[in-house]
Amino acid sequence: MNKKILMELSLKRTLTCIILTVLTSLTxxxxxxxxxxxxxxxxxxxxxxxxxxxxxxxxxxxxxxxxxxxxxxxxxxxxxxxxxxxxxxxxxxxxxxxxxxxxxxxxSLAELQWVINGKLKKPRKKLTIIDYKLSPQRITEALPRGIKPTDILSADILTYINDPRMEKHPTIVIKTKHTAPSKNKRH
Structure with missing residues (x-):
């Protein structure tokens, strides 16, 4: 019984918020x-x-x-x-x-450059800093081939707003769990 009353109160509050939002946006x-x-x-x-x-x-x-x-x-x-x-x-x-x-x-200077484990990589699809700001989950859609979202340990966005070098792109720096094995391994 109490659950039903709480549910009705929650529904009324939600509807009131929706109505107020609609009214303020119309005015x-x-x-x-x-x-x-x-x-x-x-x-x-x-x-x-x-x-x-x-x-x-x-x-x-x-x-x-x-x-x-x-x-x-x-x-x-x-x-x-x-x-x-x-x-x-x-x-x-x-x-x-x-x-x-x-x-x-x-x-093209608004496009994100990708640095993964210290190496410049090409993304699966181009992503601008604006795309990222509006929808950060787009990073997972644009991850370079071979990188899974579950492999990511950290991701940082670097912007160069006050940098005098015009060629600087915003950069996403990703560190993953697994790094590619070295080809020049010595035993």
Whole structure:
């Protein structure tokens, strides 16, 4: 009997939270939609205004707020008015139209380099630092051949935001349980 009452209270609390979330999201003003490399970013990761993105320092603003990539890893930034795009007959549909749309593209300097047990390795599929930040489990999908997620002892992400060397990529450094046996083994 007590379990049933607790379950009903929990359900009521959950429904109340859902209703409040929906109501607050319906009453808030439309935000700017930021898309990097085809992936919409939540405001919690990057919140910028259309005026900031139209300024000469837009790349620096994005790099600083993301805290993941250097400004030179951002290839381009385009800004659009959502109303303008809809009026022009673009095939865009939104549940809740954004105020503005910002589309950014990164270059290869945003791609993660992979260092496994001290050696540079090629991943199964390319992964950018933005992909990683939005969904860290994508690392397991991109692991180089022969590496299993269960073999990983540690994984660290290195970013070179303030490094003056432009060729520095964000790097994932992985240490595994098993290292490849040495070919030059002496007995």
């Amino acid at each position: 808030t003003r439309a935000q700017t939609l930021c898309v990097i490399d085809g992936i919409p970013l939540p405001d919690s990761l990057l919140h910028v205004t259309i005026n900031e993105m139209r300024s000469d320092s837009a790349k620096q603003i994005v790099a600083h707020r993301l805290g993941l990539i250097a400004p030179y890893a951002i290839e381009s930034i385009q800004t659009f008015s959502a109303d303008e795009q809809i009026k022009q007959g673009k095939n865009i549909t939104f549940c809740k139209p954004p105020k503005d749309i910002i589309i950014m593209r990164t270059n």
